[in-house]
Amino acid sequence: MTHQFAVVDLETTGNSPKSGERIIQFSAVIIDEGKIIDQYSTFINPEIPIPAFIEELTGIHDEMVNDAPTFKEVAAEIYSLLHDRIFVAHNVLFDLNFLKGEFENAGYPAFHVSALDTVEMAKILLPTAYSYKLIDLAEYFSFVHDRPHQADSDAYVTAEILLKFTELARSLPLVTLEKLTELSPALKSNVDMFFREILKEKRHQISDLPLDLEVFRGIAIRKDSLKAAPHEYRVNSSYPYTPEDKEKVISKYIKNYQKRNGQFEMMDAVHDSFEKSTHSVIEAGTGVGKSLAYLIPCIFFAVQRQKKVIISTYTTQLQEQLLQNEINAVKKMVSLPFEAALLKGRNHYPNMFKFEQSLKEEDLQYDSVLTKMQLLVWFTKTNTGDMDELNLSSGGKIYWNRIKQDGWHLSHTRDPWAHKDFYLQARQNAEQANIIITNHSMLLADIEKDNRILPDYEYAVIDEAHHFERSARQYFGLSLKYVACKFLLSKAKSSDNQSLLPRLYSLLSKSESIEEVEAAHLNSILISLEEDLDVLFQLLSQLFLKSTKAKQKQFQKLQIRLDSIRQQEPRWKAVQMCAERVVSSLKSSRGVIYERIKKAEKNNKTLSEKHQSLIEEAYTFMEEWTKLEENVRHLFVMPEKGTVIWLEGDTRSLPNSLYIRSQPVTVQDTLAEKFFGKMKSTVLTSATLTINHSFRYFMDEIGLASFQNVIIKQIDSPFNYKKNAKLIIPNDIPEIRKVSTLEYAEAMASHLIPIAQATKGRMLVLFTAYDLLRLTYDLMKQSGLLDDYLLIAQGISAGSRTKLTKNFQRFEKSILFGMNSFWEGIDIPGEDLSCLVMVRLPFSPPDEPLTEAKNEYMKQLGKNPFSAYALPEAVLRFKQGFGRLIRTESDKGLVIVFDRRIETTAYGKEFIRSIPPVSIHHSSLNEILEIVDTWL
Template sequence: MDLEIVVQEAFSAEGVLSRAVDHFVPRSGQAEMAVAVAHAIENAEVLVVEASTGVGKTFSYLVPALLSGERVLVSTATKALQDQLFGRDLPRLISALGVPVSTALLKGRASYLCLHRMELAFHDANLSDVTSTRALSRIQGWSHTTRTGDMAELSGLDERSPLLPFVTSTRDNCLGAQCPKVSACHVNLARREALAADVVVVNHHLFFADLAVRESGVAELLPTVRIAIFDEAHQLNETGVQFLGKNLSTGQLLEFCRDLLAAGLQLARGLVDWLAVVGYCEQAARELRLCAGQQAPGAKLLWTATAPEQLDPLAWRAALLDIHQAFEQACEVLLTVSEIAADFVRLHDRATELSARALKFSQDAVPGCVRWVDVGLQLRLVESPLTIADAVKTRMLEPSALHSSTPALPAKSWIFTSATLGDDAKLSWFTEPCGLSDARILRIGSPFDYASQAALYVPLDFPKPGDAAHPASVAQSAAAWASRLGGRTMVLTTSLRSLKLIAQALQTALAPVGEIEVLTQGEMPKRVLVERFRQGSAGGQRGCILVASASFWEGIDVPGESLQLLIIDRLPFPPPNDPMSQARSKALEAEGKSAFNKYFLPEAAVALKQGAGRLIRRESDHGVLVVCDPRLGAMGYGKRLLKALPPMQRLESQAQLEARLDQLTKICTTL
C-alpha cells in the first residue's frame, strides 16, 4: 500500500496510534507533516519542515520512517534528546506500530568509558587525592556491570566532572587497533550495533565531526541508510561550522603534555628526559597564551591580518613557530620509543598534528573563512567557514560524495525539521546557509490558541538596553511581577554580563522577603536547575524565579503552572563585534545586500521566537511574555519581530499586565 495512505490512516482518529499510544490526540498539523515526510521518503526528496511547538513533530517523522521499511539515520541536537528518542519515543512507536525494527544509539567516543585510560588513571599523579580515587573505584565497579559503557548510565557523575577526560578517549588519544583493550572497547561495540541496526540515533556534533574527519563511525553508516532525518535542525549551521573549520587551543597542547609525561614516566622511565621534553612544549604553549595579554573573560579577538587585533604580529608568529618546533622535537623523541608501546605511536601522531596546526595558523587564512581567537583560561585559535552550504551540497546531498566506491547508491531522502527555522515563507534563515534553497518547504502552525492562552507586554517607558540602568530596571520589575505570582517566572538574558547583574539585583530585592528563591544559571548543573524550577512551590518549597541565558533559550520544557511569566531582557541581536557576525556582514555587504536586514534582523527574529517558545508548552498552559526592550514597539523593524512571535494578545499598559498576572494567580489557586 502507498506509504502516504498508510501514514494518513495511522494518524486518524481510529488509527493505530489512537488505539496504542496513551493520550494520543489527532492533530491536523501533525498528520500533514507526517504525510509530507512520507512523500519525501517515497520520492527521495529534500524536505524542510518548520513545525511549531505543540505539533508533535517527533511522531510526524518517526512514524513514516518506521513504516517505510528503510534504514534510517536520525540526528538531533543534544545527547539528552538522543536518549529521549532512543529510550522513550522509538520503543513506544515500534510497539504501537508493530514493526520488526532494530534500533541503536551512537554517541561520540567521549561519551563512553575507555577501559585502557581508566587503568592509566589509577597511576596518574593528578588523580592521587582521596576524592578522585574513590570516584575512580566507583567507575571501575560500574565498568564490570555495564554493557554499553555509556557514561550517562552512571548516576551521580556530573557531566562537567574533571574526571571524565581521564576515563574517556578522544580522537587524539585513542590507540585504535593497537589498544590492549580493543576487544572490549565500548566505542567499537556501539559502532558495530549501529551498522547492524535499522534505525540509528546520533547527534549533530557527531555527524559533523565525522563529516570533517571521518572518524566517528558515521562515515561507514551513512551510505547504508536511505533516509536521513535532522531534528532540531536550526542548530545545524552553527554546529557544522565548528567542525568544518580548524582550531588549536593551549588546552589541547597542555593536555598532550600531561598525557606525554604520564606515558613516558610509566612506560619508558629513564630512557628519555621526559620532564625536559614536556617542559619545552608547556613553555611554548604558555608563551602563546601570554601573547594575548590581559583580555576580558570570553573576549573574541578578530584575526584578519598576520596576528589577531591588538596583538604584536612578530611576537605572535614567533610564538606559533615555537610551538611548531617544540612539538616537532617531541615527534623525534617519540620515534625513539615507538616500539615500546602503542601509546607512544598515538602520541607521535598527536604531536605531528598539533605541530602542523601551529604552522598553519602562522600562515594566512584560507579564502572564504574567518579567523579569531577565543580568550579565557586558555587560548583557542579558530578558522571557520561562514556557512555549511558547500559541505552540505558536496558531502551530503550528492550521492557520489558519500561513498566514492559505490556511485550507484539509491537516492536518499533528507528531512530537516525544527520548531523555528526562519521568519519568511522560504525559511531562508535556515535554507540559505545550509545549502538547501532548492528543498521543498512546509510550515505547520501551532495547535495552541495563543490569543487566549498567552499575552505580550512591551514596556515602552523602559530604559534602552544600552543604558546602564537597564539591568536594574529589569530586575526591579521582575521582582515585583514575580511576587504577584509567587514565583513561576523565568528571565532570559542576551548576555552573561546581564545575567549576573540581573540575578544579583533580584537577590537583593527578594532576599528581605524570603518567599521567592532566585535560581541562577551556573550555580548548579542545568538538569538540576531546571528540575528545581519545575517543582516550584510544591511540597512547601518557595516559589522560584530562574535567571538564565545561552542554552536556556531553547530546549527547556516547563509545562504547567511552574512557568507563567517569561521575561526577555532585550532583543537578541547578534553581538556586532563578534568575529563571525562581522565576517558574515561583510560578505553580505560585498554582494550589495543590507547586513541588518539579511543577517542581524533574521537572527534576532529566530532567537526571539525560540525564547518565546518556552512559555506555552501544552494546550492547558497560560502565561505572559514581557520583552523589556522598547525598540520592539517603537522602531519600524519591530513589526517584523512581532510578526515572528505567536499571535498573543497585546497588553498596552502596566495595569493590564498586573491584572493578567492576578488572573493567572486566581487560575492556579482554583486548580
C-alpha cells in the first residue's frame, strides 16, 4: 500500500481526557510499504497519581513514570511522528481524542489526521470472530502478546493485525471489495480509504475467482455445497454387539483410547431402544462419552433400516461439536455410507433476495451498513448461511430481522435466489441425510405445525434432556416487551420515509390514487394504538412498582405474578380495558394494511424486484403484527387455563425494561400426546436426570411416566471422585436463615478471601441471589487483600457468560462469581478450576411466579410442593453445579458448600446421595486451609 501508517496505543490514568485524565505510556509502530519499519515508545509522567485499578490493569505504577518526560516534553517528537501518516488504533477514537486533548494542552494547533479503527476492520473482515478485543484477536492470529495493556506490546500487536487485515482484504473477490468500498463512507473511521486503496490494487491485477466461489447477481458467494445422498443399500457391516467389537470400532481413531464399560452399556441401551421401538431414559455421568455412545448405534440403525434419526441438543455449541468432531470421527470408525446434516429454523438463514435489494438502498444507519459489510465478507466464507456463525451487534440483529428467511409469500419461483437459498439447501441436505442434528426449540416447533420443517422421522435422541421440559415451557409460552412493541409500530408509521407503510403507499400510488381520507384513517388508528400501548405499559409499570415495593431495596430486576395483581388490585380492570383497545386497534389496522398489500400485489403484475422485495417484507411485517395481536389477547384479555403469567423488569428503567411473559405450568400432557405418543422410539440422555438414583421426577415432568416398557439406565461416571474431589462443609459459618444477608455475605467474604489466597484463585463461586453475589463481591474487592487477583462477576463485569469464562481461564489468579446460568453448561477443565463454591443450596425462591404456580399445581394433585417439586429441582441444579468441577479424568479439586442445611436438615441427604461418592469433610476455616495446602 502507498500510505504510511502510525499504529498507536496509549495507556492512561482513566477514560476521560476532559476530566483531567492523562497519558502514562505512548507507543507508535510505523508501517511503510506493507512492513513494520520502526517503533517509538515512552513512558510519560502524568503529573497525577496512577489509580490502583489502572496499576492492576497495566502493571504501570508511579515509580515507573516519575522520572519519565511529561507529554509537553515529548509532544514535538510525537506530533512529527504522527503527522502525514494515517493514524491507526484499536478503538481509534479513544486514543485520538486523548492525544488531541494532550496536544491542545501543550499549545499545539488542532491535530487533524485520517484515522483507521482496527475494531471496525475486525468486525468487517472477521465477521465470525468470537471477540474483537485486542487480546482475543492476537490469540486468533496466534500472535505473541506477552504484555497486554502495555502500550508498546499492544501497538505492535495492533500493527501485526493491520497487516493481516490487509492480506485478508486483498484476498476478497473484486465485486465484494467494490461493494465494501461503496458502503464504507458511512463508518466512523476512514475504512473507506483503506478499501479504496485495496480496490485500486485489485483492479490492476488479473486474478481468477477462487474455485470454491462464484458471483451471482453481483454478490460473491461460496458454491452450493449440497451433499451427495448416501448409497441406499443395506450394508453387511453389523452393529458391534460384543465389548471386543465395540472397542475395535472406537479405538481405531481415538488417540490413547481407554475402554469405558459405561459407554458400551449406553450403546447397547440406545440400540435396544430403537430395535424394540420403545422409549429410553439414560443418565450418563461425566466422562462416559455419551455422544459417541448414542451416535454409533444411531448411525447403524439409520443406515441399515433406512430410517432417519434426529439428534436434538439444547446448545448450539454441542450441535457444532457433534457435526465437526464426533460425526467426522464416526465416519472413520465405521464402514457405513452415511450423511449427517445440521438443520435450524429458517430465521437462522438469510433471504438473499431481500439482502440484495437492501444493498441498493441509500443507507446511512451505522449498524445496518456495518452488518451489510460483515455479510458480504461472510458470504465468501460460509457453507451454511447459519447466522449463529456471526458476531452481530444488537443493531446488526435488528437489520438481520429484516432480511432473515421467513418463507415466500408471493412465490419462490419469483425469487431469483431461490435455487441458492441457504435454508432450502439445509432442508435438502436434511432430506438426504441419515442423521439430522437440530435443537429442542426446532423439534418442538415441528410437532406443532402442519407444514413440518424436519423430514418425517420416528426415532430421536434428545441430548441435554434435562433442558427439554424447560424448552417446551418456553416454546409454548408467550412474551411481550414494550421496546419490541414500539419498534414494530415504528415500522408502520407513515411519518418515516424509511418505514414500511410510506414505501408501500409509494408502490400503490403508481397504479392508483390513494385517497387521503384512507391514509388519514389508518394513521389515526396507529396514533390511537401507540397511545393505548403507552398507557397499557404505564399502568403495568405502576402496578409493578407497587407490587414489588418491599423488594426494591434489595433488587432492581424483579418478577411479579399477574394472578396476585388481578385478585388484589382494583386498577386491573383499567389494564384489561386498555389491552382490549390495543387488540381492537391492532385488528383494525391489520385489516387496512393487509388490504394495501393485496392491492399492491394485484395491481402490479409485473412487479419490479425492488417492489417484490417490499411486498415480501410487508407480509413478514403482517405476521409479526398478527403475533402481537394474539399475544396481547392471550396475556390480558383471554388468558389460557393452566398458564402462569408474570411481569418482570428493572425498576430503574420502566417501562423500557418491562416484559410480560406466560408459560404453561406443566407440559407433560402436551409432550406425551403430541411428541412421545407419535414416536416409535426416543432416547433422552443427560448427566443429571436422577434424584437419589430415581428417574421418577424427570419422567413425571417430561410426560413419560405413563408409557410402558421405557428402558431406564443410570450409568455412573468412570472418574474416581473419591480420589480426585473433596466435599467440604464449613462448620463455622452461620446458618443462612438465622442472619441477615449482609451478615451472611460478611461471613462468606471472610472465608473466601483466605481460601482464594490458598488456592491462588482458580475458584468458581456459585450464587442463587444477585444481592448476595453483589455484597460478597464488593466486600472481597474492597478488602484490599486480593489486589493481585482478577475478580469477575456476572452482572457486574461486562460480557456474556462465555466471555466471562474465557477471561477467568486466561488469568492465573482469578475468581469467578456466577448466578443461575453458571450452574450448568460451562466447561473449565484442568487446573483452570480447582475450587468450586456453592454459597446456597440452589432452591428457587418460593415467590418466583413459575415456582409459585407449580407449587399450587402440586397441592391440587394432593402432593407436598416441597418434596414433589422444590427439592427435586434444587437437587438437579446442585448436581449440575457439582459437575462443573471434574471435567476430565485427571481433574482434581474441592467443592465447598457453605449452606449448612445440607447437613442440618433431613432433606440435605438427598443432595449428598445424588452426587458421585466423594469424601466429605466438616471443617473450620483453618482446617479448610490445611486441606487446600496439603491436597491441592
